[in-house]
Amino acid sequence: MPLYVYEAKDAGRSCDRCRGGFEVTQSINDARLEACPDCGAPIFRVIQAPGLGHSKTDLHYRAKRAGFHTLKRIGKGEYEKMY
Ligand SMILES: [Zn+2]
Known part of the structure; x- marks a missing residue:
């Protein structure tokens, strides 16, 4: 069965489960x-x-699930935190 991801429309009206997507x-x-x-x-x-x-989206989502931030490489040895 397909796996869907849902996320709160309004972060101000969300719980821990739906705020970051589930x-x-x-x-x-x-x-x-x-x-x-x-x-x-x-x-x-x-x-x-x-x-x-x-x-x-998938990478971002997986990174959030794993508790990591998604990093974008901006230069030699430098990374920018995207989220
Ligand atoms: Zn919720």
């Missing part, structure tokens, strides 16, 4: 979620590029 496994026939199952805040589905494991 994954939901849904059948393609299931209706998309519109509210966080934990706090009921409005959420939206993050568009994932299927099969593109190196998309910016």
Whole structure:
């Protein structure tokens, strides 16, 4: 079943779960979620590029999940923190 990522529309009305995005496994026939199952805040589905494991969104998301910041290399030995 496909894995979808949802994120709070409004960070001011979100809980720890939906603020940074969370994954939901849904059948393609299931209706998309519109509210966080934990706090009921409005959420939206993050568009994932299927099969593109190196998309910016995916990397950013995985980095956040892992507790790392995404770093962009800006020069020799220099990195810029993107998030
Ligand atoms: Zn929530």
